[in-house]
Amino acid sequence: MDEILSNAQRAKVLIEALPYIQRYNNKIVVVKYGGNAMINEELQKAVMGDIVLLSLIGVKVVLVHGGGPEISDTLKAMGKKTEFVDGLRVTDRETAEVVQMVLAGKISKNLVNLIGNMGGRAIGLSGMDGRMIEAKKLREELGYVGDIVSIDPRPIQDVLDKGYIPVVSTVGFDNASNCYNINADTAASSIAGTLKAESLISMTDISGLLRDKNDPSTLIHVVNISEAPQLMREGVISGGMIPKVECCIEAIRRGVKKVFIIDGRIPHSILIETLTDEGIGTMFV
Numbered sequence: 001m002d003e004i005l006s007n008a009q010r011a012k013v014l015i016e017a018l019p020y021i022q023r024y025n026n027k028i029v030v031v032k033y034g035g036n037a038m039i040n041e042e043l044q045k046a047v048m049g050d051i052v053l054l055s056l057i058g059v060k061v062v063l064v065h066g067g068g069p070e071i072s073d074t075l076k077a078m079g080k081k082t083e084f085v086d087g088l089r090v091t092d093r094e095t096a097e098v099v100q101m102v103l104a105g106k107i108s109k110n111l112v113n114l115i116g117n118m119g120g121r122a123i124g125l126s127g128m129d130g131r132m133i134e135a136k137k138l139r140e141e142l143g144y145v146g147d148i149v150s151i152d153p154r155p156i157q158d159v160l161d162k163g164y165i166p167v168v169s170t171v172g173f174d175n176a177s178n179c180y181n182i183n184a185d186t187a188a189s190s191i192a193g194t195l196k197a198e199s200l201i202s203m204t205d206i207s208g209l210l211r212d213k214n215d216p217s218t219l220i221h222v223v224n225i226s227e228a229p230q231l232m233r234e235g236v237i238s239g240g241m242i243p244k245v246e247c248c249i250e251a252i253r254r255g256v257k258k259v260f261i262i263d264g265r266i267p268h269s270i271l272i273e274t275l276t277d278e279g280i281g282t283m284f285v
Helices: 002-024 041-056 068-077 093-117 154-161 184-194 225-233 241-253 269-275
Strands: 028-033 060-065 122-126 133-137 146-151 165-169 171-173 179-181 199-204 258-263 282-284
Touching: 002 269, 028 041, 028 184, 041 060, 041 093, 041 165, 041 269, 060 093, 060 154, 060 184, 068 093, 093 122, 093 165, 093 171, 093 179, 122 154, 133 179, 146 171, 146 184, 154 165, 184 199, 184 241, 199 241, 199 269, 225 241, 241 258, 241 282, 258 269
Parallel strands: 028 060, 028 199, 060 165, 122 165, 133 171, 199 258
Antiparallel strands: 133 146, 171 179, 258 282
């Protein structure tokens, strides 16, 4: 009896997901992947499983990843101190090379491998491949921290057209062959806007935007971008959430239909947000 009920429930879940599957079929969804969901092995498998499932039901998923903690660990192992200014890593030439090595060489290939082991097909791309992310110095004192000049979406589109999941490392280039460390939220926002994605999903280590940051029950489910300045004045959007929200607003202005900030610590949060009525985080429209 339990098994029959379980199968009936599974069928119900699939039927309820059908309108969302139809809505997202053949549409581009950009997932910005970072935080705890990236460090925890079980969560990592859950996220990659979600991405493979979405890909198999016809969603064109683009995975954009960061990797700050691994970069810090590598620099520490090399005996190199890390300095931050306004939350951004001061990046000299040697640090930029480490960023490139860790993001494009290690993390990207590990994610591609994990997606492959779960039945998906992925190809790793860095912002240097196909001259995808052109950058310039954001501020002189930050060194090679990149401000995006332009995005060429063709490498991503070519990979999507061949049926692969692009896994994008956020390093950029300039015409003097320099490598730039680019904030993953900023890169994901620009990529989603350039691709005119159906949605951008930003995975974080919080439930979403909270009216009271100490009370998860005060989650704000929907924010119109016109409300953001008032929420900043009220202190609802503060600290590290300000640049994240600014990236969400920028993506909407660039033509992305919906932007979500979701809790990457919850298993299958991408599927809950994408394929259910309830959702799980904060949606910007």
